[in-house]
Amino acid sequence: MLTLFHAPNSRSTSILLLIEEMGITDRIDVVDVTVMRQDGSGGPDERNPHPEKKVPYLTNGDDHVRERGAIVAYLTDMFPEAGLGRPVGHPQRGKFLSWLFYYQGVMEPVLVLDWAKIEHPALHATFRDLDAVVSCLANALEDQPYLLGEDYSAVDLLLSSPFQWLPDATPRQPSIQAWIKRCANRPALTADMERESARLQK
Ligand SMILES: N[C@@H](CCC(=O)N[C@@H](CS)C(=O)NCC(=O)O)C(=O)O
Numbered sequence: 001m002l003t004l005f006h007a008p009n010s011r012s013t014s015i016l017l018l019i020e021e022m023g024i025t026d027r028i029d030v031v032d033v034t035v036m037r038q039d040g041s042g043g044p045d046e047r048n049p050h051p052e053k054k055v056p057y058l059t060n061g062d063d064h065v066r067e068r069g070a071i072v073a074y075l076t077d078m079f080p081e082a083g084l085g086r087p088v089g090h091p092q093r094g095k096f097l098s099w100l101f102y103y104q105g106v107m108e109p110v111l112v113l114d115w116a117k118i119e120h121p122a123l124h125a126t127f128r129d130l131d132a133v134v135s136c137l138a139n140a141l142e143d144q145p146y147l148l149g150e151d152y153s154a155v156d157l158l159l160s161s162p163f164q165w166l167p168d169a170t171p172r173q174p175s176i177q178a179w180i181k182r183c184a185n186r187p188a189l190t191a192d193m194e195r196e197s198a199r200l201q202k
Contacts, residue, residue: 005050005055008200016195073085111130164180
Protein backbone atom coordinates (compact mmCIF):
# COMPACT_ATOMS: atom_id res chain seq x y z
CA MET A 1 0.00 0.00 0.00
CA LEU A 2 1.22 3.49 -0.83
CA THR A 3 1.46 5.86 2.11
CA LEU A 4 2.07 9.59 1.89
CA PHE A 5 3.45 11.31 4.97
CA HIS A 6 2.01 14.79 4.78
CA ALA A 7 1.85 18.02 6.77
CA PRO A 8 -0.90 20.52 5.97
CA ASN A 9 0.12 23.76 4.24
CA SER A 10 3.56 22.56 3.28
CA ARG A 11 5.38 21.27 0.21
CA SER A 12 3.50 18.00 0.57
CA THR A 13 0.26 19.84 -0.21
CA SER A 14 1.27 19.80 -3.88
CA ILE A 15 1.54 16.01 -3.75
CA LEU A 16 -1.91 15.84 -2.18
CA LEU A 17 -3.10 17.96 -5.09
CA LEU A 18 -1.42 15.61 -7.57
CA ILE A 19 -3.20 12.65 -5.99
CA GLU A 20 -6.49 14.52 -6.29
CA GLU A 21 -5.78 15.48 -9.92
CA MET A 22 -4.91 11.88 -10.77
CA GLY A 23 -8.09 10.54 -9.16
CA ILE A 24 -6.14 8.12 -6.99
CA THR A 25 -7.13 9.30 -3.50
CA ASP A 26 -8.42 5.80 -2.72
CA ARG A 27 -5.05 4.23 -3.66
CA ILE A 28 -2.95 6.15 -1.14
CA ASP A 29 -3.11 6.29 2.60
CA VAL A 30 -2.34 9.82 3.82
CA VAL A 31 -0.77 10.13 7.27
CA ASP A 32 -0.66 13.62 8.76
CA VAL A 33 2.53 14.35 10.65
CA THR A 34 4.02 17.43 12.23
CA VAL A 35 7.18 19.05 10.86
CA MET A 36 9.51 21.76 12.06
CA ARG A 37 8.15 24.99 10.54
CA GLN A 38 10.34 27.91 9.53
CA ASP A 39 8.74 30.12 12.18
CA GLY A 40 9.97 27.69 14.85
CA SER A 41 6.56 26.09 15.45
CA GLY A 42 5.85 22.37 15.08
CA GLY A 43 8.56 19.78 15.35
CA PRO A 44 9.73 16.44 14.00
CA ASP A 45 7.21 13.62 14.22
CA GLU A 46 8.29 10.17 15.40
CA ARG A 47 5.81 8.56 13.02
CA ASN A 48 7.47 10.11 9.98
CA PRO A 49 9.98 7.64 8.46
CA HIS A 50 11.70 10.39 6.39
CA PRO A 51 15.37 10.34 7.43
CA GLU A 52 15.24 14.11 8.14
CA LYS A 53 11.59 14.09 9.25
CA LYS A 54 10.56 16.15 6.24
CA VAL A 55 7.48 15.97 4.04
CA PRO A 56 6.44 14.85 1.54
CA TYR A 57 7.61 11.26 1.94
CA LEU A 58 6.04 8.37 0.06
CA THR A 59 6.43 4.75 1.05
CA ASN A 60 5.44 1.66 -0.88
CA GLY A 61 6.08 -1.34 1.34
CA ASP A 62 9.83 -1.38 1.94
CA ASP A 63 10.51 1.10 -0.83
CA HIS A 64 10.42 4.86 -0.31
CA VAL A 65 10.55 8.08 -2.33
CA ARG A 66 11.70 11.51 -1.15
CA GLU A 67 11.75 14.83 -3.04
CA ARG A 68 8.66 16.04 -4.84
CA GLY A 69 10.07 15.64 -8.35
CA ALA A 70 10.81 11.99 -7.65
CA ILE A 71 7.39 11.46 -6.07
CA VAL A 72 5.71 13.03 -9.11
CA ALA A 73 7.68 10.75 -11.47
CA TYR A 74 6.96 7.69 -9.32
CA LEU A 75 3.21 8.24 -9.09
CA THR A 76 2.70 9.30 -12.69
CA ASP A 77 4.67 6.24 -13.86
CA MET A 78 2.68 3.98 -11.56
CA PHE A 79 -0.70 5.33 -12.70
CA PRO A 80 -0.15 6.26 -16.37
CA GLU A 81 -3.86 6.07 -17.10
CA ALA A 82 -4.34 9.30 -15.10
CA GLY A 83 -2.63 11.09 -18.00
CA LEU A 84 -0.63 13.60 -15.95
CA GLY A 85 2.80 12.10 -16.65
CA ARG A 86 4.77 11.08 -19.71
CA PRO A 87 5.62 7.38 -19.39
CA VAL A 88 8.72 5.64 -20.76
CA GLY A 89 8.42 5.59 -24.56
CA HIS A 90 6.28 8.74 -24.71
CA PRO A 91 7.68 11.32 -27.16
CA GLN A 92 7.69 13.94 -24.36
CA ARG A 93 9.32 11.73 -21.72
CA GLY A 94 12.58 13.70 -21.90
CA LYS A 95 10.88 17.08 -21.62
CA PHE A 96 8.76 15.83 -18.74
CA LEU A 97 11.77 14.57 -16.76
CA SER A 98 13.75 17.70 -17.63
CA TRP A 99 11.11 19.96 -16.08
CA LEU A 100 10.90 17.81 -12.95
CA PHE A 101 14.66 17.83 -12.44
CA TYR A 102 14.96 21.49 -13.44
CA TYR A 103 12.44 22.33 -10.75
CA GLN A 104 14.19 20.31 -8.08
CA GLY A 105 17.79 21.05 -9.05
CA VAL A 106 17.57 24.66 -10.21
CA MET A 107 14.28 26.47 -9.84
CA GLU A 108 13.56 25.84 -6.18
CA PRO A 109 17.15 26.57 -5.05
CA VAL A 110 17.09 29.80 -7.10
CA LEU A 111 13.76 30.86 -5.56
CA VAL A 112 15.05 30.21 -2.05
CA LEU A 113 18.37 31.99 -2.70
CA ASP A 114 16.55 34.95 -4.20
CA TRP A 115 14.10 35.11 -1.28
CA ALA A 116 17.02 34.94 1.19
CA LYS A 117 18.91 37.56 -0.88
CA ILE A 118 22.00 35.40 -1.14
CA GLU A 119 24.35 35.91 -4.09
CA HIS A 120 27.72 34.38 -4.92
CA PRO A 121 29.55 33.82 -8.22
CA ALA A 122 29.64 30.07 -7.56
CA LEU A 123 25.87 30.01 -7.03
CA HIS A 124 25.35 31.99 -10.22
CA ALA A 125 27.69 29.70 -12.16
CA THR A 126 25.81 26.66 -10.90
CA PHE A 127 22.18 27.76 -10.92
CA ARG A 128 22.10 31.09 -12.84
CA ASP A 129 19.46 33.37 -11.31
CA LEU A 130 15.79 34.24 -11.08
CA ASP A 131 15.87 36.10 -14.41
CA ALA A 132 17.12 32.93 -16.10
CA VAL A 133 14.38 30.83 -14.46
CA VAL A 134 11.74 33.36 -15.53
CA SER A 135 13.05 33.36 -19.14
CA CYS A 136 13.03 29.58 -19.16
CA LEU A 137 9.34 29.54 -18.14
CA ALA A 138 8.44 32.44 -20.45
CA ASN A 139 10.09 30.73 -23.45
CA ALA A 140 8.17 27.53 -22.81
CA LEU A 141 4.86 29.37 -22.39
CA GLU A 142 5.31 31.80 -25.25
CA ASP A 143 2.98 30.03 -27.65
CA GLN A 144 1.32 27.32 -25.60
CA PRO A 145 -0.86 27.29 -22.46
CA TYR A 146 1.11 24.65 -20.54
CA LEU A 147 4.77 23.69 -20.24
CA LEU A 148 4.37 20.62 -22.42
CA GLY A 149 1.87 22.06 -24.88
CA GLU A 150 -1.91 22.16 -24.97
CA ASP A 151 -2.52 19.88 -21.99
CA TYR A 152 -2.03 20.39 -18.27
CA SER A 153 0.40 17.91 -16.75
CA ALA A 154 2.14 17.15 -13.47
CA VAL A 155 5.02 19.48 -14.39
CA ASP A 156 2.61 22.42 -14.48
CA LEU A 157 1.39 21.43 -11.05
CA LEU A 158 4.91 21.25 -9.60
CA LEU A 159 6.47 24.29 -11.26
CA SER A 160 3.52 26.59 -10.57
CA SER A 161 3.29 25.49 -6.93
CA PRO A 162 5.72 28.02 -5.41
CA PHE A 163 3.75 30.90 -6.93
CA GLN A 164 0.52 29.64 -5.38
CA TRP A 165 2.26 29.99 -2.01
CA LEU A 166 4.31 33.12 -2.72
CA PRO A 167 2.12 35.32 -4.93
CA ASP A 168 4.59 38.19 -4.43
CA ALA A 169 7.23 36.15 -6.27
CA THR A 170 5.01 35.91 -9.36
CA PRO A 171 6.91 37.10 -12.44
CA ARG A 172 5.44 40.05 -14.38
CA GLN A 173 5.35 38.29 -17.76
CA PRO A 174 1.68 38.00 -18.85
CA SER A 175 2.21 34.48 -20.24
CA ILE A 176 3.53 33.27 -16.89
CA GLN A 177 0.80 35.04 -14.93
CA ALA A 178 -1.88 33.52 -17.17
CA TRP A 179 -0.33 30.06 -16.74
CA ILE A 180 -0.24 30.40 -12.94
CA LYS A 181 -3.90 31.43 -13.01
CA ARG A 182 -4.83 28.46 -15.22
CA CYS A 183 -3.04 26.12 -12.82
CA ALA A 184 -4.73 27.73 -9.80
CA ASN A 185 -8.18 27.41 -11.34
CA ARG A 186 -8.11 23.62 -11.54
CA PRO A 187 -11.15 22.07 -9.81
CA ALA A 188 -8.81 19.63 -8.05
CA LEU A 189 -7.16 22.54 -6.25
CA THR A 190 -10.49 23.52 -4.66
CA ALA A 191 -11.22 19.89 -3.76
CA ASP A 192 -7.73 19.56 -2.32
CA MET A 193 -8.13 22.67 -0.16
CA GLU A 194 -11.47 21.41 1.11
CA ARG A 195 -9.91 18.07 2.04
CA GLU A 196 -7.01 19.85 3.70
CA SER A 197 -9.27 22.05 5.83
CA ALA A 198 -11.44 19.03 6.74
CA ARG A 199 -8.31 17.22 8.00
CA LEU A 200 -7.25 20.28 9.99
CA GLN A 201 -10.62 20.35 11.73
CA LYS A 202 -10.41 16.71 12.80
N1 LIG B 1 13.30 19.28 -1.48
C1 LIG B 1 12.23 18.72 -0.68
C2 LIG B 1 11.92 19.72 0.42
C3 LIG B 1 11.06 19.12 1.49
C4 LIG B 1 10.91 20.11 2.63
O1 LIG B 1 11.82 20.89 2.94
N2 LIG B 1 9.73 20.08 3.28
C5 LIG B 1 9.51 20.93 4.43
C6 LIG B 1 8.04 21.29 4.51
S1 LIG B 1 7.61 22.57 3.41
C7 LIG B 1 9.82 20.14 5.70
O2 LIG B 1 9.48 18.99 5.78
N3 LIG B 1 10.44 20.79 6.67
C8 LIG B 1 10.70 20.18 7.94
C9 LIG B 1 12.15 20.21 8.33
O3 LIG B 1 12.94 20.86 7.64
O4 LIG B 1 12.46 19.60 9.37
C10 LIG B 1 11.02 18.45 -1.58
O5 LIG B 1 10.76 19.22 -2.50
O6 LIG B 1 10.33 17.44 -1.37
